[in-house]
Amino acid sequence: MLHAVVPAGGSGTRLWPLSRAQRPKFLLPLTGTDSSLLQATVDRVRLLSRPDHVYVVTGAAHAVDVARQLPEVPGDNILVEPSPRDSAAAISLAAAVIAEREPTAIMGSFAADHLVIDGGAFAKTVEKAMELAATGLLMTIGINPTGPDTGFGYLRLGAPVGPGYQLEAFVEKPDQVSAVEYVSAGNYLWNAGMFVWRVDVFLDQLKRHRPALHDAVRTLAAAWDSNRREALFAQLWPTLEKISIDYAVMEPAAAAGKVGVVPGDFDWHDVGDYNTLGQVLKANDKVGNVIVRGTGDALLSEAKRNVVVPAAGRLVAALGVDDLIIVDTPDALLVCPRDRAQEVKGLVEELKQANRTDLV
Amino acid sequence: MLHAVVPAGGSGTRLWPLSRAQRPKFLLPLTGTDSSLLQATVDRVRLLSRPDHVYVVTGAAHAVDVARQLPEVPGDNILVEPSPRDSAAAISLAAAVIAEREPTAIMGSFAADHLVIDGGAFAKTVEKAMELAATGLLMTIGINPTGPDTGFGYLRLGAPVGPGYQLEAFVEKPDQVSAVEYVSAGNYLWNAGMFVWRVDVFLDQLKRHRPALHDAVRTLAAAWDSNRREALFAQLWPTLEKISIDYAVMEPAAAAGKVGVVPGDFDWHDVGDYNTLGQVLKANDKVGNVIVRGTGDALLSEAKRNVVVPAAGRLVAALGVDDLIIVDTPDALLVCPRDRAQEVKGLVEELKQANRTDLV
Numbered sequence: 196m197l198h199a200v201v202p203a204g205g206s207g208t209r210l211w212p213l214s215r216a217q218r219p220k221f222l223l224p225l226t227g228t229d230s231s232l233l234q235a236t237v238d239r240v241r242l243l244s245r246p247d248h249v250y251v252v253t254g255a256a257h258a259v260d261v262a263r264q265l266p267e268v269p270g271d272n273i274l275v276e277p278s279p280r281d282s283a284a285a286i287s288l289a290a291a292v293i294a295e296r297e298p299t300a301i302m303g304s305f306a307a308d309h310l311v312i313d314g315g316a317f318a319k320t321v322e323k324a325m326e327l328a329a330t331g332l333l334m335t336i337g338i339n340p341t342g343p344d345t346g347f348g349y350l351r352l353g354a355p356v357g358p359g360y361q362l363e364a365f366v367e368k369p370d371q372v373s374a375v376e377y378v379s380a381g382n383y384l385w386n387a388g389m390f391v392w393r394v395d396v397f398l399d400q401l402k403r404h405r406p407a408l409h410d411a412v413r414t415l416a417a418a419w420d421s422n423r424r425e426a427l428f429a430q431l432w433p434t435l436e437k438i439s440i441d442y443a444v445m446e447p448a449a450a451a452g453k454v455g456v457v458p459g460d461f462d463w464h465d466v467g468d469y470n471t472l473g474q475v476l477k478a479n480d481k482v483g484n485v486i487v488r489g490t491g492d493a494l495l496s497e498a499k500r501n502v503v504v505p506a507a508g509r510l511v512a513a514l515g516v517d518d519l520i521i522v523d524t525p526d527a528l529l530v531c532p533r534d535r536a537q538e539v540k541g542l543v544e545e546l547k548q549a550n551r552t553d554l555v
Numbered sequence: 556m557l558h559a560v561v562p563a564g565g566s567g568t569r570l571w572p573l574s575r576a577q578r579p580k581f582l583l584p585l586t587g588t589d590s591s592l593l594q595a596t597v598d599r600v601r602l603l604s605r606p607d608h609v610y611v612v613t614g615a616a617h618a619v620d621v622a623r624q625l626p627e628v629p630g631d632n633i634l635v636e637p638s639p640r641d642s643a644a645a646i647s648l649a650a651a652v653i654a655e656r657e658p659t660a661i662m663g664s665f666a667a668d669h670l671v672i673d674g675g676a677f678a679k680t681v682e683k684a685m686e687l688a689a690t691g692l693l694m695t696i697g698i699n700p701t702g703p704d705t706g707f708g709y710l711r712l713g714a715p716v717g718p719g720y721q722l723e724a725f726v727e728k729p730d731q732v733s734a735v736e737y738v739s740a741g742n743y744l745w746n747a748g749m750f751v752w753r754v755d756v757f758l759d760q761l762k763r764h765r766p767a768l769h770d771a772v773r774t775l776a777a778a779w780d781s782n783r784r785e786a787l788f789a790q791l792w793p794t795l796e797k798i799s800i801d802y803a804v805m806e807p808a809a810a811a812g813k814v815g816v817v818p819g820d821f822d823w824h825d826v827g828d829y830n831t832l833g834q835v836l837k838a839n840d841k842v843g844n845v846i847v848r849g850t851g852d853a854l855l856s857e858a859k860r861n862v863v864v865p866a867a868g869r870l871v872a873a874l875g876v877d878d879l880i881i882v883d884t885p886d887a888l889l890v891c892p893r894d895r896a897q898e899v900k901g902l903v904e905e906l907k908q909a910n911r912t913d914l915v
Contacts, residue, residue, distance in 0.1 A: 212870075212872070494902065494905065494906070494909075496898075496901070496902055496905065509885070509886050509887055509888055510572075510886065510887040510888065510906075510911070510914055511887075511888045511890075512572070512887060512888065512889050512890070512891075512902050513889075513890045513891070514889070514890075514891040514895055514898055514899065514901075514902055515891055515892050515895040515898065516879070516890055516891065516892060519876070519890065521888075521890055523888055525869070526869050526870065527869055527870040527871075527872060528869060528870065528871045528872065528881075528883055528888065529872050529873075529874070530871075530872070530873045530874075530876055530879065530881055530890055531872075531873070531874040531875055531876065532875050532876060535874060535875040538856075538874055538875065539874065541856070541874075542854065542856055542872055542874055545854065545856065546854070546870075546872075549854075551870070554870055
């Protein structure tokens with residue numbers, strides 16, 4: 196039985212105006228259904244878990260929304276960080292809290308803002324990772340690349356082991372030439388930031404590579420169900436090193452031969468922008484228009500391959516336009532070609548510089 | 556001193572979603588200022604007139620909006636038609652009401668939904684028309700064509716007379732070949748539907764060519780300031796022939812040599828669609844973007860020659876799009892290329908057929 200941890204952080208400015216500082220990507224219904232990415236992630240891990248074995252780690256700013264979106268997750272399993280201190284602190288805290296309850300539990304960590312359509316295939320892959328995690332490896336799940344993407348880090352496979360491989364190395368986001376090499380080489384997978392391990396094994400590696408972080412999250416976890424939790428958080432949390440879980444634990448552990456990898460046999464999407472969203476979701480008609488489920492209607496006339504988000508309860512009428520992004524929200528509207536979806540980030544910067552913080 | 560009549564009718568479905576059945580074109584601020592087309596028209600004729608010599612003829616559905624937009628026009632000068640019966644009835648009624656007050660008054664009729672930027676040049680042209688109208692001609696004002704437009708009727712000039720010409724003939728909207736011929740011939744002007752005449756001369760021609768209509772509007776006008784007005788309207792108005800002023804009076808009068816024309820020495824625009832609006836209004840930046848004054852803001856980034864109407868109090872952000880129309884209203888949004896502006900009419904038809912009468 197898996198203890199599933201869902202770190203729910205990040206903003207997603209390329210998904211403005213739907214995503215805002217107060218309404219980050221993981222809270223948005225970008226799944227082709229009414230579920231948010233967070234809700235879909237929790238639904239997915241529930242195939243391998245029990246409701247009281249699901250944990251979410253999120254920031255104070257989003258605790259209320261997370262609680263409301265996930266009424267079935269026990270309150271004590273929603274770990275609220277007083278301030279963001281990167282993924283090592285968030286994931287280590289969850290591991291320590293789980294270890295208090297079940298010292299050799301197998302834990303998986305799955306980001307809240309990724310989209311996986313086939314939950315069954317996802318579960319089968321995680322089960323393979325659990326099998327290897329039980330033997331004492333820190334497991335990661337690698338995605339079979341669909342192309343030489345430079346937006347992801349890569350995992351270089353080593354020797355086969357059980358249903359997976361040793362992980363030879365984590366590889367940073369490559370340039371285009373290297374990405375093409377990796378994909379044609381065949382022994383590289385995308386690093387999707389999914390981890391599976393026994394909490395005792397993980398905490399042992401954490402103690403070895405980041406002892407201060409280890410001691411702090413252990414102290415916090417030991418006081419979890421006591422009245423000292425808040426005071427300890429106030430005292431310890433601001434002192435924690437801001438570092439990613441990859442740098443803090445996974446890379447040094449990989450160098451020591453302690454990390455394995457299972458290839459992910461499922462569609463996996465980091466829905467980073469509206470163009471990607473349009474590629475991932477099913478078209479609503481035969482000419483490739485994707486209408487993201489919202490509160491409004493869309494009327495498309497002689498219009499092809501557009502991504503339309505009618506999220507302001509209004510009619511969005513598009514006539515004679517192709518390959519366009521149209522995102523309608525109550526206080527801001529975006530119109531932009533799909534091939535410039537990445538640049539939406541720059542608009543958000545412009546708004547910040549113009550002091551329109553009400554809109555970002 | 557001119558008695559100025561402003562027929563305020565027509566809908567303007569190519570200007571959807573700004574224009575609606577209940578909010579026709581002439582009520583909209585499409586002038587580059589906060590004024591509606593109606594308000595700008597009345598401001599323009601006021602250069603030649605007195606406040607109590609300005610008349611508006613409009614439908615019952617728009618009487619309240621007209622009254623509110625034009626607080627300086629006396630209530631008795633706003634002629635409210637119980638139902639639309641085309642331009643002959645509307646303009647003839649105004650002529651008859653004016654004749655009751657001043658039997659040989661010179662009256663001008665100027666549509667509420669045309670845009671003229673240079674009010675001074677307009678006034679000078681109308682003064683020339685008044686000079687010829689005083690001699691007993693029914694005058695029309697012809698616009699110097701800026702190109703072979705097939706969307707207007709044309710006026711064929713005859714012999715010079717005073718500061719103008721005899722009108723040889725009204726010519727229907729031409730095909731492209733004929734339009735090119737007209738413009739190169741040099742003796743054709745656009746018919747802008749502007750008329751100037753002595754009311755006694757006009758009513759005489761009306762009596763000759765449409766005696767029933769003449770008698771009805773005379774009867775209504777005679778009872779204008781009495782308590783019989785409403786009953787007479789209910790009795791007579793529904794019986795009136797639905798016919799344009801051109802067919803009813805101007806064409807037969809022209810055939811009888813009674814019509815003159817003065818060339819209009821001013822910019823004149825029938826703002827029929829958003830592309831035309833973008834051509835007519837001054838761009839807001841050096842790359843040709845026209846932002847129609849509304850209640851919201853626009854943020855344009857690497858975007859050229861767009862026509863943007865932020866009329867819903869929201870931010871309209873456009874990134875990397877050119878030659879696009881973006882119209883944002885509280886319950887509907889339109890996105891459409893400028894070169895397909897004419898087809899917006901078809902969207903309104905689609906909405907009607909889909910029973911979305913709330914949006915049309």
